[in-house]
Amino acid sequence: MRAEATIPTVSSTAALAVRDLTVRARKAGDLVEIVDGVAFEVMPGEAVAIVGESGSGKSVSVRAALGLLPGELTVAGELEVAGRQIGTPGRRGTQPLHGAEIGFVMQDPFTMLNPSLTCGQILTARLRDQRGAKKGRGYRQRAIEWLAEVGIADAHVVDQYPFELSGGMRQRVAIAAALSGQPRVLVADEPTTALDVTSQAQILDLLDGLRRSRRLALVLVTHDLRVAASICDRVYVMYAGKVVEEMHGARLLNAAAHPYTAGLVAADPPLEQRLLRLPTIVGAVPSPGERPAGCRFAPRCEIAVDICREKEPPLIALGRDHRTRCHRAGEGLPGRPVPVSATPAAAAEGAVLVRTHEARRVYGHKVALAAASVEIRAGESVGIVGESGSGKSTLARMIVGLEHPTSGRVDVAGIDVHGASRREMETVRATVQMAFQDPSSTLNPFRAVGSTIAEAVALSGSDDIRGRTRELLDLVGLNATYAPRRPRQLSGGERQRIAIARALARNPRVMVCDEVVSALDVSVQAHILNLLNELRDKLGLAYVFITHDLAVARQVTDRLYVLRSGEIVETGTTDQVLSHPNHPYTRDLLASVPDPERTSTPTLAGPAEGESTCPR
Amino acid sequence: MPISIGLAAVILGAVALVAVFPGLAPHNPGTIDSTSSLAGPSGSHLLGTDQLGRDVFSRVIAGARTAVLGPLILTIATTTIATVLALVAGYFKGWADVVISRAVDVVYSVPATVVAIVIVGVTGGGWWLALSVLTVFSLPVNVRFLRAAVLSRAELPYIEAARTSGLSEWRIVLRHLLPAISPFVVTAFFLRFTYGIVDLSSLSFLGLGVPPGSSDWGRMIAENRSLLAINAWTTIAPALALVAVAVSTNTIGDWLHARWDLKDKTK
Numbered sequence: 001m002r003a004e005a006t007i008p009t010v011s012s013t014a015a016l017a018v019r020d021l022t023v024r025a026r027k028a029g030d031l032v033e034i035v036d037g038v039a040f041e042v043m044p045g046e047a048v049a050i051v052g053e054s055g056s057g058k059s060v061s062v063r064a065a066l067g068l069l070p071g072e073l074t075v076a077g078e079l080e081v082a083g084r085q086i087g088t089p090g091r092r093g094t095q096p097l098h099g100a101e102i103g104f105v106m107q108d109p110f111t112m113l114n115p116s117l118t119c120g121q122i123l124t125a126r127l128r129d130q131r132g133a134k135k136g137r138g139y140r141q142r143a144i145e146w147l148a149e150v151g152i153a154d155a156h157v158v159d160q161y162p163f164e165l166s167g168g169m170r171q172r173v174a175i176a177a178a179l180s181g182q183p184r185v186l187v188a189d190e191p192t193t194a195l196d197v198t199s200q201a202q203i204l205d206l207l208d209g210l211r212r213s214r215r216l217a218l219v220l221v222t223h224d225l226r227v228a229a230s231i232c233d234r235v236y237v238m239y240a241g242k243v244v245e246e247m248h249g250a251r252l253l254n255a256a257a258h259p260y261t262a263g264l265v266a267a268d269p270p271l272e273q274r275l276l277r278l279p280t281i282v283g284a285v286p287s288p289g290e291r292p293a294g295c296r297f298a299p300r301c302e303i304a305v306d307i308c309r310e311k312e313p314p315l316i317a318l319g320r321d322h323r324t325r326c327h328r329a330g331e332g333l334p335g336r337p338v339p340v341s342a343t344p345a346a347a348a349e350g351a352v353l354v355r356t357h358e359a360r361r362v363y364g365h366k367v368a369l370a371a372a373s374v375e376i377r378a379g380e381s382v383g384i385v386g387e388s389g390s391g392k393s394t395l396a397r398m399i400v401g402l403e404h405p406t407s408g409r410v411d412v413a414g415i416d417v418h419g420a421s422r423r424e425m426e427t428v429r430a431t432v433q434m435a436f437q438d439p440s441s442t443l444n445p446f447r448a449v450g451s452t453i454a455e456a457v458a459l460s461g462s463d464d465i466r467g468r469t470r471e472l473l474d475l476v477g478l479n480a481t482y483a484p485r486r487p488r489q490l491s492g493g494e495r496q497r498i499a500i501a502r503a504l505a506r507n508p509r510v511m512v513c514d515e516v517v518s519a520l521d522v523s524v525q526a527h528i529l530n531l532l533n534e535l536r537d538k539l540g541l542a543y544v545f546i547t548h549d550l551a552v553a554r555q556v557t558d559r560l561y562v563l564r565s566g567e568i569v570e571t572g573t574t575d576q577v578l579s580h581p582n583h584p585y586t587r588d589l590l591a592s593v594p595d596p597e598r599t600s601t602p603t604l605a606g607p608a609e610g611e612s613t614c615p616r
Numbered sequence: 617m618p619i620s621i622g623l624a625a626v627i628l629g630a631v632a633l634v635a636v637f638p639g640l641a642p643h644n645p646g647t648i649d650s651t652s653s654l655a656g657p658s659g660s661h662l663l664g665t666d667q668l669g670r671d672v673f674s675r676v677i678a679g680a681r682t683a684v685l686g687p688l689i690l691t692i693a694t695t696t697i698a699t700v701l702a703l704v705a706g707y708f709k710g711w712a713d714v715v716i717s718r719a720v721d722v723v724y725s726v727p728a729t730v731v732a733i734v735i736v737g738v739t740g741g742g743w744w745l746a747l748s749v750l751t752v753f754s755l756p757v758n759v760r761f762l763r764a765a766v767l768s769r770a771e772l773p774y775i776e777a778a779r780t781s782g783l784s785e786w787r788i789v790l791r792h793l794l795p796a797i798s799p800f801v802v803t804a805f806f807l808r809f810t811y812g813i814v815d816l817s818s819l820s821f822l823g824l825g826v827p828p829g830s831s832d833w834g835r836m837i838a839e840n841r842s843l844l845a846i847n848a849w850t851t852i853a854p855a856l857a858l859v860a861v862a863v864s865t866n867t868i869g870d871w872l873h874a875r876w877d878l879k880d881k882t883k
Contacts, residue, residue, distance in 0.1 A: 400780050429782035436773040444774045446795045452774075455791075456781040499777070506781060 014080065015217035016102065016185045017041035018065045018089070021077035023057070025288070032289035034073070035061050036241045040219075044184060047211055047218040049228035049249060052238035053264075053521035054492075055285040058221050059189055061238070065089050066102060066187060082184055103178030107190040109170035113162040119147070119173050120158035123180050150176045151206055167388075168199030172206065179210070185217040186210070192227065196387035197548065201592035204231050223521065225268055229253050229596040234321065237261045240286055240296040243315070244325045253596055257324040259301045262333050267526035269551040271578065271593055276340040277533070278526040278555065284491055285521075295327065303328055350378030353431060353510050353542060354399055358408035361394050368394045370566040371408065376510060381536060381543040383557030383574065385550060385589075390563035392546045396514050399544060400434045401425070412510075430460070432544075433508040437515035439495035443487040449498045450483025456505035472501040475538075477531060493524035497531065504535070512544040517552060529555050550593060554578055562586050621871050624864035631861055634677045635684045641674035645831045654846050663849040666840060676853045678831040683861065686747060687812030693751045694812075695805045698758035699797075703789050705759070706766025716759065724756035729818065736824040746825035750815050758804050765800040769793060799876040806869025810862050817858055833858050 023035040035057040042048040052058040064075045067089050079089040081101050106112045113122055120143040144155045150172040162170050171191060178186060188207065192200035208231045211218045222228055228235050232249040237258065245258040256262045266279040283300035286292060292299055298308040307327050316329040354376040361369040369391035376382050384392045397403040398410050401417045410417045413431045415424045436442040443452055450469055457468045470480050476497040487495055496516055503511050513532070517525040533556065535541060545556050553560060553574065560577040562570040562585065570583040581587045634640050642662070649669030656664045663672035705716040732749045739745065769775070770793060778788045817834030819825045826832045828839070833854035840850035 402776055402780065426782060429780070434777070434780050436777060438773055442773045442777060444778075444792055444795075455778070455783065459782045502777065502781070 013043060013083065014041045015044045015046075015082055016065075016219065017078075017080040018061075019078040019080075021061055021064055021075070021089075023060055023064045023069065024074045024076075026072065027289050030289065031074075034241055034288045035064065038077075038238070038241075038243050040236050040243070040246075042185065042217040042219055044217050045211060045215040046234065047208070047220060047232040047249075049220045049222060049232035049235045050238060051222060051225060051228045051235055053223055053285060053523060055240065055287060056238040057241040058223075058238045062187055062189060062219065062221050066104060068104070100181045101183050101185065103181065103183040103186045105171070105174050105178045105186065105188040105191050108194050109167060109174045110162065110194075112174050113170060113177070115162055118159050118161055119143070119165075122162075122173065122177050123147070123158075146176045146180060147173070149179075149210075151202070152176075166199070167195050168202060171195060171199070171203050175203075175206065175210075179214075179216075183216075185219065187219045187221075189221045190223070191220070193222070193224075197550075197592045198387065198588060200227075201594070204594065207231065224594070225252060225265060225522070226594040226596060230594040237264075240291050241288065242296060242325065244297065245323065246315070247322045247324075250596065251322075255322075257318055257322065257329060257333065258297075258326050259303055259333060260297045261324075262336070263300075264522055266336055266339075267523045269526070269529065269549075269555045271551040271554055271590075274342045274554050274574070276342045277530050279336065279339060280526045280530065281523045284493075284524075295325075303331075303334065350380070350542075352377050353413060354544070355411045356395070356398065356405075356408065357411070359395070359398055359405040359410050360407045361391070361398065361403065362406050367566050369398075369405075372561075372563075372566075372568055374561055374568070374571075376542055376544055378509060379536075379540050379542055380559065381545060381557045383545045383547065383553040383560045384563060385547055385553050385560060386563035387548055387589075389565065391566040392548075392563050393514060394566075395563070396434070396512050396544060396546045399510075400432050400512055401428060402434075429508075430506050431508055432510045432512060433503040433506055434512040434514060435496070435499045435503045435516050438519055439492040439499070440487075440519075442499045443495055443502075445487050448484045448486060449490065449495075450485075453483075453498065453502050453505055456502045460506040468505070472504055475504065475535065476501045477527075491524070492520050493527055496520065496528055500528075500531070500535070504539070508541070510542040510544060512546070514546045515548070518547065518549065525552070532556055550578060550589060562589070618871075620867055624867040627860050627864040628868070631680050631684055631857075635680045638678050638681055641671075641677040643671035643674040645670060645674040645678035647671075654843065656847060657849065663853050664847045666847065666850045667843060672847070672849050672853055675831040675836060676833070676857050679833045679836060679854060679857070682826065682830070682832045683813060683817065683858065686743065686816045687809050690747050690750055690754070690812040690816065691805055691809045693747075694754045694758055694808055695801060697751070698755050698762055698804070699794075699801055701755070701759050702762030702766050702797075703793065706763040707770050707789055707793060708785070717763070720756045720759045723753060724760075726753070728753035729815070732815075732819065733822060733824065736819060737822075741825075742827075743825050746816065746819050750812070750819075754808060754811065754815075758808060761804055762797065762800060765797045766793065769796040772796070799872070803869055803873040803876070806865050806872060810866040810869065813858065813862050813865070 018041065019039045021035060021038040022033060024031045024033050038057070038061045040048065040050065050058045050062060060069065063069050065079055069075060075089055077088060079086040117125070120140055123143040123146055124139040140158060143158050147157055152169065152172055157165065157169070162173065165173065192203050195203065204227060207218060207220070210216055220228065220232060229249050229252040235247055235249045235252050236243050237245040237260070239260050245256065245261045247255070253265055256265055260281070263279070263281040267281060269278060281300055286296065292309070294310050295301070295304070295308040295313050298304040301308065305328070313325050313327045315323045315325050317323050318329055352375055356372055356374050358371040358373055359369060360371050372391070372395055374382070374395070384395060386392045394403060398405055398417070399412065404418045412428045415428055417428055420428060443449060453472055454465050454469045457465050457472070462468045469483060473480060473482055478494065478497055482490070482494070490498070499516070517528050520528060529552065532543070536543065543556065545553065547553050557574045560571065560574050561568050562577060562583065564585050570577055570581065570586045577586060578590065581590060647670060649665070651669065652661070652665050653667055653669040654665060655661060658664070661671050661673065663676070666672055666675070701716050705713040732746070732753060735749050736746050775788060775792050778792050816825070820832045820834035821838045823838065826835050828835070836854040837851055843850045
């Protein structure tokens with residue numbers, strides 16, 4: 001029996017230290033633990049990541065430490081800032097810390113900034129508070145300097161409102177606002193999740209630079225392992241409310257000792273090669289109150305033994321700065337079978353099922369899509385990649401008839417979707433179907449999922465609706481017991497499976513997948529990607545796969561179109577485009593994907609300043 | 617469930633009961649008994665009698681039917697028509713939306729109560745005319761409210777998914793959109809009912825819509841005002857009843873609205 005590795009005494013120089021953090025909530029009358037005995041610390045100038053999937057408790061932990069949780073949750077634990085004991089983190093204890101000692105940046109830059117104040121006013125609000133004086137000229141200059149520090153060189157931004165800026169700019173302003181109180185610690189909760197990959201790279205660069213220049217302690221909460229590995233010195237991996245591994249960021253992707261961490265790393269789709277099948281972790285994350293006794297990961301763990309199911313493992317040291325919560329720590333994980341690369345698909349020869357010719361969509365002056373001409377043949381999987389505003393969703397919606405082009409043609413099975421008669425539309429519908437992005441709103445919350453599928457089946461003219469519904473559920477890997485359930489009873493991954501089953505109900509030959517995995521956790525994403533590839537082999541489907549994630553595109557597509565601001569800038573086989581890109585924009589996109597192997601992030605073509613979306 | 621809701625429910629339940637079974641009244645509300653006119657509260661006449669010796673309590677109970685029935689019809693009519701108009705305007709948009717919205721704007725710009733009084737007063741019309749006029753004038757608020765609800769729900773992915781599957785537009789509206797806005801419809805119903813009671817009673821208070829002498833609460837308030845010093849219950853009882861029912865339905869409507877938290881129910 002190993003003794004719990006003693007947590008090293010927090011040296012007086014730790015910028016932020018949290019010990020024994022436990023957060024409880026009331027769930028149906030009982031007190032359940034959301035987060036259990038979490039401890040982390042960060043030194044000045046150090047960057048630490050707290051990594052986990054949904055349900056891990058990473059956001060809750062960080063917010064609890066800052067006293068930002070709603071009152072219904074009870075918090076217990078010890079908080080220490082720069083050696084000063086604060087006691088239990090709670091609203092009263094930590095209020096004076098906000099801004100002055102700890103800055104906080106949240107995920108959504110749009111709702112974080114007050115829309116009725118200009119950026120300058122937001123930044124200098126703190127100054128006004130403390131001095132009680134009204135704004136003076138000096139404050140505006142200060143604001144301009146702070147903006148410059150976060151990479152916004154255009155002084156006009158000081159007078160602009162948040163809605164006039166792009167997402168990346170807003171996040172910079174939010175960071176500047178968080179730093180305006182000169183804090184020692186900056187806590188960022190998924191700061192780049194809502195941003196495009198190029199903006200993400202820039203913001204991560206910025207955070208990295210700031211922590212070096214200001215000796216800032218950085219705590220980064222993220223679900224993205226690559227992000228954590230590329231800029232953080234140390235990483236805490238959380239699962240089901242507990243820290244299960246602590247290690248150096250640089251080693252995260254190849255030396256993880258905990259089975260969960262290793263599983264996550266393996267499930268992350270690689271950018272460089274297409275795998276026949278992504279490794280997955282079976283099962284699902286247990287919710288608070290339903291966590292198993294013993295090791296919380298045991299039910300899903302490949303190497304679990306009896307003791308794992310009986311007794312909860314302590315954090316065990318595996319060497320300097322590496323701890324893992326596993327009874328079998330140090331035994332080494334079984335070597336994973338090397339994932340098999342998929343053989344590159346032969347160029348499709350089937351009939352052209354979908355063809356757009358110079359399809360164009362404008363809204364007033366805004367060009368959403370400019371003269372896109374794409375082709376999808378039977379049985380091939382075509383990816384449409386781009387960032388937000390690239391027009392990829394518009395194109396997808398045009399193909400299924402949800403939107404009509406302002407000029408140009410969209411042909412499905414030879415029929416012009418725009419002017420199609422009722423009968424012709426039936427053929428269109430039987431040819432293309434769509435699965436949508438957001439698992440939480442893609443299904444009617446008032447209906448059982450079985451009935452949602454059955455409705456679509458009924459439209460396909462099938463005789464045996466029940467049987468076919470069961471068949472479809474089976475196809476997507478769910479058994480018949482799912483049919484009477486409501487969407488809110490299902491997890492995100494399960495809902496997406498239902499969405500896919502519904503799309504398949506009409507036996508389409510082409511399925512349009514609009515960012516279907518973007519809202520899913522990494523391990524769930526791997527399941528769905530495998531499912532999609534499986535379905536393609538089984539049913540001979542063609543895919544139109546919309547995504548902003550190039551690694552995902554690599555796993556599912558044979559050909560790619562790269563869109564930028566409504567225009568197709570590059571096209572070719574997936575391998576060509578991702579391994580030997582021609583267009584500078586494609587190269588930028590690829591360079592922006594966080595890569596821990598690179599020691600310095602390359603400078604990017606997109607300008608950081610003057611990115612305002614407001615035309616002047 | 618907070619106490620106020622329980623109380624409201626009890627009040628409404630009682631009113632509904634006597635509206636359906638007016639025979640529960642201790643006396644016949646129409647019985648004229650000049651000998652005991654204007655008597656104070658007593659054992660046999662809980663709230664005393666009015667000028668003509670009619671039992672006030674029984675009259676209030678009898679008045680429940682007209683107090684409730686009228687607004688009920690009004691509310692059902694208004695809510696149904698408003699829902700249909702809102703669905704058409706909000707989902708199909710285009711010129712239908714323009715026509716409906718502008719028509720609604722026009723009606724909205726008219727001072728409803730004044731015009732209702734004028735129309736009913738000038739034509740000397742009765743109850744049904746009053747109901748019809750009030751229905752028309754209640755539409756704007758509800759159409760706008762429900763149209764906004766439809767707009768917020770019409771773009772949801774599952775509705776788009778239904779369209780992509782090829783479901784006919786009408787089926788989409790009935791099977792997907794209508795359930796999605798049903799919390800809004802129910803809330804609008806309860807709140808409309810409150811206004812309905814007040815509106816109709818106002819009309820009958822002014823002597824319009826119901827014949828004199830009927831045991832309608834608004835009418836009773838108007839007719840017995842002069843008796844306030846003698847038997848205050850003749851006026852106060854129907855007034856209290858009116859307030860109680862209006863507040864109860866309003867409370868429940870409010871509570872339903874807060875309970876359903878009609879922002880984004882898809883999460």
